[in-house]
Amino acid sequence: MFIHNASAFLSAPLDVKALKEELKRHTDIYFRRVNKFVLLALIGAHRCARDQRIRPETAVYLATEHGNLGDTESVLFQIYRQHCLPMPYNFINTMANTASFYVAQGLNLNGRNLSVSSQNLSFERALELLKADMDLGAVQSALAGSVDEATASESRFQEKSGLAMDLVKQVDRSCWLHLKCEREGALGEVKTIRSFRGKRDGLNWLKANGREFIRPAVLSFGIAVGPEEREAWKKAVRPDGEFDYVRECGSLNATTACGVATFIGRRQAGHLIHVNKNFQDRYVILQVQCC
Incomplete structure (x- = not known):
């Protein structure tokens, strides 16, 4: 996409x-x-x-x-x-x-x-x-x-x-x-969107696939992912930076769409890896690459 x-x-x-x-x-x-x-x-x-x-x-x-x-x-x-x-x-x-x-x-x-x-x-x-x-x-x-x-x-x-x-x-x-579906004229691409039953499955997938990410790769998190969890994800990805769109927006009701739209709008080169979860600890990893 x-x-x-x-x-x-x-x-x-x-x-x-x-x-x-x-x-x-x-x-x-x-x-x-x-x-x-x-x-x-x-x-x-x-x-x-x-x-x-x-x-x-x-x-x-x-x-x-x-x-x-x-x-x-x-x-x-x-x-x-x-x-x-x-x-x-x-x-x-x-x-x-x-x-x-x-x-x-x-x-x-x-x-x-x-x-x-x-x-x-x-x-x-x-x-x-x-x-x-x-x-x-x-x-x-x-x-x-x-x-x-x-x-x-x-x-x-x-x-x-x-x-x-x-x-x-x-x-x-x-x-x-x-x-x-067309690539011509695109600003970015949704490379992957994957759901996981728990944090361990998501971390294992990232560790196995992290080398394929185009650098620079930045990591961002949904509001439900706490500080301790974030450190575990950072170790798995070893990102070049963190994109804290929730803090930039200044609001707790900022969502994934805010982060992706802002990232694409800045026309930055590289890769965004977004990690989010719900209150049943179901995780979703979204990868967006700027063209």
């Missing part, structure tokens, strides 16, 4: 009005009654599609960790706190897959359209599905993105992370790649 463009939209939390103004910079199409999550998806996808020849049959693979947080929280509040039926608009917009529909509609695409969520590995799972479709010849080009809102609820954030909300930078995020 060859990467022909990459876009990373990261912003301090914005309201719907501000996001609509941002979207106007990228398209003249007016979208009625869309929510924050949909607007983020549209902004990221249109930024990635800019100056690209996007074929009508291009597929859309939208990954999200949390989906539409704002409307989901509103619906739950209406049901369980106000003890009433949710507003129809809020209820309909709890479906995160409407965002991928709007992306296809806005770019006049009629290819495959999937929304994927898999705890802490959503973007990796989307790329795995895309690779399978490309290997089968079912898809020739695709937009693959990762979209999430900043956490809306202070109590929900503190319950999940154990951190005070004012101590952690929150960002709205929409990061996308334009991928094709």
